[in-house]
Structures are given as structure tokens and as C-alpha cells.
Amino acid sequence: MxxxxxxxxxxxxxxxxxxxxxxxxxxxxxxxxxxxxxxxxxxxxxxxxRNPIASSLRHGRSYSIGVVVCEVANSFFSQAINGIESVAYAKGYHVIISQSHDAYEREVMNIQHLANRSVDGLLISMSAETTDFSHIVDLHGRGLPFVFFDRIINEFETHTVTVNNREGARKATQSLIDKGFRHIVHLANAPHLSITAERLEGFKDALRDNQLPYTDSLVRYCHHGGRLQEEIEDAVAYYANLDQKVDAIFVASDRLSMGCIQAYHQLQPVAQHPAIAGFSNSDSLNMLQPDFTCVRQPAFEMGRAATEKLIQLIESRYPVYHFENIVLETEIITH
CATH class of the missing domain: 1.10.260 (434 Repressor (Amino-terminal Domain))
Structure with a gap:
């Protein structure tokens, strides 16, 4: 035997x-x-x-990590989860994944469920609808370690892992300007998200660098993060009715890029679509929009870095007072 x-x-x-x-x-x-x-x-x-039951009894830990993301099917998050698992399993931890679908109620329910299952720590990318962070602050105050990646909050000090959103957005917008487009608009995520403000600043930087005017009328926000296709269709309809024809759109996220392309497909032939550049880790969007320019995030590396930091917090024998804000660089891919 x-x-x-x-x-x-x-x-x-x-x-x-x-x-x-x-x-x-x-x-x-x-x-x-x-x-x-x-x-x-x-x-x-x-x-x-490793025998997780024996380890749990011996160390008073479950050797499990909770992960909360908006959508596993999203290319960025699926790649980040691969990075999370590559570190967690190598160090003897199990990974429990849940999806918020960018809904506040779902996020609260998932986090409470993971805490009730006695996970040793949580990795979180915030939902687009979340503006009340009390469910997270309360658990952190009771000693549960958190590390944020991609979409972060600053309600308390902990490790964070993000990308250089401002520079990625600037480069994406600059790529549209370099192609000769001048009337460029911005389809943004929920206004309170950390990534939204940073990417908007990058959009403004590129316009300013090229002496192109910026007004608030160029920006449309998707408060549900694209979870509701109607909000993207409303934004596209708004752009279609502007007095000056839109040449190009800088889009803030993978889900918004897909929704934006689908909305334009309903309005006009592909040949008449504005050019689109946006944050995306998907390899399929350029098949729907041949000239799509994407800002690729190092999602796998983000997942790895966030997990390493979380396990350090979990296994530290002493209180941690010094935290890292890790910022990784993006890559521009043009088609």
C-alpha cells in the first residue's frame, strides 16, 4: 500500500x-x-x-488564500490568477477564488464567506460599484491580512501591486495621435476606482503634450464597470451625437473595450468605427477591431508579486509596519 x-x-x-x-x-x-x-x-x-489538515492543526492556519476579482473570464484576471496559484501552491497554500461581477453586494458576500471559511488572507481587486469599504476595514481591524492588486484602496496601510496606469494610458493615447487622430474621447471605468483617475491623467497628459484641448465632455464614465452593456451603449450613442466626429477612443479596460466594439457594431460597419486603443490582455479584440491598439498589463507577474507579499504577511512572526507599493510597467501592442 x-x-x-x-x-x-x-x-x-x-x-x-x-x-x-x-x-x-x-x-x-x-x-x-x-x-x-x-x-x-x-x-x-x-x-x-504538505498535509493541509495537519499543518492547520499544528500552526492554527488553514493554509488557504481567498481571491476576489470582478470576473474570472476576463483575460487579465485569469492570467493574474495563474500567477497567484503559481506562488500559492508552491508554498503549500490552497486558493479559493470568487467573483464580484463588479457588484458591491456580491463583493461583500464573497469576502464574508471567505472570512467565515477561515482563509489566512485575502487578495482583492475592488469591484467597480464599491464605494463603502467598511466590510474590508472591519476584517482588517480584526487581524485578517489583505493585499490589493490592480484596483486598490487607501483606507489602511498594506502591500499593493499595480501597474503604471498613467504612463500606459498616455502611451495608448499617444499611439492614436501618432496615427493622425485628433478628436479623441475617453471611455472610463467607475469614477471612484484608483485605476480610473490614473488612466484619465494619462489621457490628459497625451492631449496636453500635443497641444490638443481637453474638456470634461470628452469623457464618459461607466459606473458599473461595463457590467451593464446599456451603459456602454449610452456612451457610444453620446459620442455618435457629438457635433464633431469622433476619430478615436481610448478605453479604460478589457470589458469596456469589448462592449464598446460590440456597441459600434450595432451602429455602423466596422470600416466606419473610430479607432480604439485600450487596456486589454485579450488576444481576440483585434479580430473584432483590426486596428485595435492594446495596453498589455503583466498580469501573471502582478498575481505572483501580490501572493508573495500576502504570504509574507501571513507568516510574519511580528507585526508588519513597512509596506510596499509595487508598480509594474505596461506594454503597448499595435496591430
């Missing part, structure tokens, strides 16, 4: 203490790299798997 290898088996084989093996398997800084490599190599060769 097959019997899985244990920490005591590894310790006996390598003539070291079980506590040293345990700390090495948890990637503890207390173990020197040579010893750690020797233990990890042996564990991998003999297919060691």
Missing part, C-alpha cells in the same frame, strides 16, 4: 531535524540556501505533499 512521505521521513533520510525540514519547506529565511535546496530537491524527488 502506498504511503506518502512525511517531514519526519525527509529528516531521517537527510539526518537533520524535522523542524529544519518544516522551515525549509515553508521557505523560511532562517534556513541557509544550501540546506534548503537539499531538502527541497529531496522532497520533490520523493513527491512530498
Amino acid at each position: 502506498y504511503k506518502p512521505i512525511t517531514i519526519k521521513d525527509i529528516a531521517r533520510a537527510l539526518a537533520i531535524s524535522p523542524s529544519t525540514v518544516s522551515r525549509a519547506l515553508s521557505d523560511s529565511y532562517e534556513i541557509n540556501e544550501l540546506t534548503k535546496k537539499r531538502i527541497l530537491d529531496y522532497a520533490e524527488e520523493h513527491k512530498y505533499k
